[in-house]
Amino acid sequence: MHDKVLLIDGNSIMNRAYYGLPLLSNSEGVYTNAVLGFLNIILKAIKDEEATHIGVAFDLKAPTFRHEKYKEYKGNRKGMPDELRMQMPIIKDVLKAMDISIFEMEGYEADDVLGTLAHQCEKIGVDTTVLSGDRDLLQLATKHIKISIPKTKKGSTTIENYFEADVLERYGVTPTEFIDLKGLMGDSSDNIPGVPGIGEKTAIKIIATYHSIEEAYRHIDQLKPPRAAKNLEEHYDLALLSKELATICVDCDVCFDKDSLKIDNIYNEATYKLFKQLEFKRLLEKFEGMEEDSYVEDLLTEHLIETKEALDQLVSQLQQVHKFAYYILTEGMDMIGISIAYNENEAYFIKCQESMDDAFCMAQLKDIFESHDLQKMTHGLKEDLHLFNRYKIEPKSIVFDTFVGAYTVNPTRDTYGIDDIANDYLKVMLPSQDELLGKGKSRISYRAIEPQQLLTYACHLSSIIYRSYDLMHAAIEEYGMHELFYNIEMPLIQVLYDMEYYGIKVDSVLLHDYADKLKVMIDLLESEIYELADETFNIKSPKQLGVILFEKLKLPVIKKTKTGYSTAAEVLEKLKGEHPIIDKISEYRQLTKLKSTYADGLFDYIGKEDSRIHSSFQQTIAATGRISSTEPNLQNIPIRMEMGREIRKVFVPEDDYIFIDADYSQIELRLLAHLAEDETLINAFNEGQDIHRLTASQVFHVPFDEVSSLERSNAKAVNFGIVYGIGAFSLSQDLHITRKEAQEYIQNYFKKYPSVKIYLDNCIRYAKNRGYSLTMLQRRRPIPELASSNFMQRSFGERVAMNTPIQGSAADVIKIAMINVSNKLKSENLRSRLILQVHDELLIEAHRDEVELVKQYLVEEMENAVQISVKMKVDVNIGMTWYDTK
Structure with missing residues (x-):
């Protein structure tokens, strides 16, 4: 086997790898996507090129000889992203562990080092491939030096290979003339000025005719077009400077020893430890005889669907399969696209854009989503149901939600993102949404992500759902939770969606009256507290309140904090009876919280069109299985105090409807x-x-x-x-x-x-x-x-x-009751609907004509939700406000 040298442009390939993979990190929070991508690229190149020797060149931060000649050189370049910069030392550590030679030279760029190494390899008769995303390196191409440029198009990466003849065919100039081409047209990425007014087409014509800038200048009178001739004459010095800046040095003082580049034992113990630490699961499989690892890295074929023809073809393919996974990628009300996978090796991303907007895409997929025969898996079905409603789609046969499935298998996690599922079930690293887009003010849109990065991320979403389905289903079966998941948690999603969709009506006038009443009571309490303290102060300030209670009024100090006295609720509880001010402060706190959270806070949630609050109901929060309510939390209204209970008066039924409240007794x-x-x-x-x-x-x-x-x-x-x-x-x-x-x-x-x-x-x-x-x-x-x-x-x-x-059993029972009550109301075609669940209590907005029937169904379904040795008892009340039902 003859020798073959592979030279890598380190910075260029790291940059490409960084933007080509989603932003990944290991469990310690160390960013790893560029390192992983770099390794995947070079390991594939070693295999494809059948390379026997390898070297990697990196830029140094110090200025080069080009900066000395032209201070503005590369002056317009944005700095390297922090997340990429952090990975540069890591890749160098990895390369050293793999015994791959690294080349860096002060005063020179990586291009110059690569040029010199390639030139010396050619001198001794060794074929060389230079791998870089930088087309400046095309000037190095000869019959024995090949320049390989990775190129991403429509989701797949291909390699463009250039020998000397390929450069001439592609650009109409030889590799040496390519330097003159750069001198005339300049290079905005490197801030090489070139000659003003001369673009690529004109530059190619000039160099193809005269072969160099100098020769073109000698024929300035015959040069065409006249404007280019005038500009070259005026800016000849700039053209020569640009040519000099664009010329790669091939005679740096690099210590070249071909044997030191030999590929030998790159999969050693040091490399293994680093890959393990970085959590490069698939790469660990390459280490024979070392510790086995069950983790795998993804090799997924990605397809970008951005034409109507391609979408039609995908729909036809889906009609031929039995099941598929999907994920609808949204940002607020904006649908970014739909990710679909129907086998383990490939995935599709339907990108919503002007020519193919969200309504069009969903219309094309309507029959697929409404098919009884085609089983579907997703992640976050409840949110999908809101989307389907928007597009008038009535989905059928959505048999599995990995969001709820992951929660069912382990209800103690903080998050159940697709990235969590990827790691837990497939040992694949995928960034979370926050890692991909950022947080807070620095958060960016999906549409601002580099297209290849978005494609990779989006395709993985459905692929992970598809591939984790069997594993998650197996875990549910193994744990004996088939009934719990398929008969309770999955059907419950529809019930919670219905509750969110209907919402609960709020009488704004009553809410204003309630807020005013609270304000009067708070103002009165404030005056009484000031009178008892014999001064005004900020009651809400723990520091000022501490001074009043423990210094001025000399109450016993219960607990101290770093900043002073503790005035927490448990402290006030222990101080009860010590002074009349304590009860007043406790009541003041309760009422101010009521006012801010409910009296004032609820206004933000009232729908302008329907005067209803549409809370969100979460089934993956509590480890016990209880359902949570958020935005706003309607389950947390304080009912122990009368003013807390009174907030229920603002919740009213629609015209011709009445509230029926059913509450389990001591469940x-x-x-x-x-x-x-x-x-x-x-x-x-x-x-x-x-x-x-x-x-x-x-x-x-x-x-x-x-x-x-x-x-x-x-x-x-x-x-x-x-x-x-x-x-x-x-x-x-x-x-x-x-x-x-x-x-x-x-x-x-x-x-x-x-x-x-x-x-x-x-x-x-x-x-x-x-x-x-x-x-x-x-x-x-x-x-x-x-x-x-x-x-x-x-x-x-x-x-x-x-x-x-x-x-947890109580939570299971109430869920069964919710499903059975909801199904009963629907099967009997009643207008009455379940609109709220608060712990052991169900609230029905019942049509006046259906009240007795609904009361009967509520008692039957709730008391018979489970068969146990104790009679289940339900208390049922009716009223014209939620308050009246208690």
Whole structure:
């Protein structure tokens, strides 16, 4: 085998790699996309070229001889992005580990080093390939020196190869004449001036005729066109300077030793460690005999769909398959495009643009999305349903949502982005949206991304959904969560979408009145607080409030912070009774929060056209499986205080409709009785006894009929506290009793309900042994805290282990009820609709003609959501405002 030298333009290829791959980082936050892309390019080049020797040249930051001749040289270049600059030392470390020679020379550019090395290789009769994205290097091409330029077109990278004859064919000039061409036309990227008014076409004609700038100048009288002749005559010195700046030096004082370039053992232990650290999973497969690694890097064929013909062809292909994954890439209301994958090796990105806008693309795909026979997978179906509604599409057979699937498999993660799924299931690195676009003020649009980078990113979205589907489905089956996912979590998406779509009506006049009422109460409280403090101050300032309470009024200091006295809610709670100002401050805080969050805050969310608030309902937030409400949070309205409850008065039904509110009665305690198999509790619930009065009787040794309201209230705190794994300290705080008394309450509770104690202990034991807890419907919650050496962490884990099976089962039950109620209303073609869920409560906006029917369906569906040993009980109320239903 004959020798073949491969020379790499380091800066150029790093730059191309950086923009060619999405911005990736390893788990330590080190950016790696340029390094990975660079390695992929050069390793492929080594293989394709059958190279035996390799060298990489880099630019140094110091000025070169060109800067000395022309200070403005490269003066208009933007600085290297920080994310790329950080990767330059890394690639050099990697190359050193791979024993690949690196060349850098002060006063010269990488081009000059490459030119010199290529020239010396030619002298000793060795064929050479120079790999660079810079066409300036075409001047180096000869019969034995090939210039290879990577070129990206329509999503795929090809290599343009130029020997001497190829340059002449492509540009009409020889490689040496290419320098003169640059001298005449200049180069804006390097800030080489050239001759004003002479562009590429004119320059090619002149050099093709006269072969050099000097010869053209000698024939200035015959030179055409006349304007070019005039400009060359006036700017001849500039032309010669430009030619000099464009000329690559081929005789630098580079220490050349061909043997030092020999490719030998690039996959060594040092390289392996670096690749492992950088998390280059696929590249690790190249290391034979070293530690095996299950990670893979992507080799995905990308297709850009930007013509109607190509889209028609893709639609035809989709009609022939059984399933495909899609992802609709949006930015606000702007649809960027649609990513589609129907096999593991390739993906398509339909780019929305003027010639093929979002409405057109969705119209072309309408039959595909509405096909019963074609199974579809996506990520974030609920958001898709809003989009489909916009384009009048009624989707069918969307069988899997990887967003909800990933949450179901592991509900304790902070995020469930496609990048998380790529890493967790496929061991593929993909940037998150924030990594790709940036955050805050520096965030850019998808449309501002380099086209190849967007194509790569977009194609990966659907490909990852497609490829992770089988793995995620297998995990769901392995964990016994088939029913939970396919019969609860997936159908729930439609229910939550419907709730978001309908929203809930707000009476703006009532909301204004409520805000005014709050303001009056806040102003009055403010005056009373100032009077009690005997001065005015900023009540909202913890620092100023601390001075008033602990210095002026001499109240006992409970807790200090770095900046002074703590005035947190728990501190005020401990100070209750010490001074009348404390209650006033607590009430002031509650009312100001009510005003800012709800009285004032809700106005921003009221729809101008329908006067309704369309909250977002999230099913992937809480580890227990509970649904969350955001923007605004309608589940967090403070109902313990009357003014908090009054906010519900502003929520009203549509004309001819009425609110029906159905609330599970003590669902968690009923589930505890069932799960613990406690006969006393089961019988009490099934016989309709007052469970809190029963507990008070049992715990405080008082006859059932003689339990006082305070004893019942305390027993209620014990009942619910037990569900949450409450300790004596917390219970004593809640009930304002001593820790000893609280401990006695808990011990007496467990004496009377021994099965509950056994059950809770078993919950902890099970979770410690398995590392997770389970609900009735096999919802799994990992509890790594149980294995912690930290006592506080471990105690937290034990509380979670006790609570999750109960609270998580309650969440499962309410979800089943929501699905069944919603389906019943639809199947009976009723106008009534489910519009809100708050923990154990469902709110229906019922048509007046359907009230009795809806009440009947609510009770039937909610009380029979699951079959357990305890009767489920639902309280149903109607009203003309949400407030009236409670």
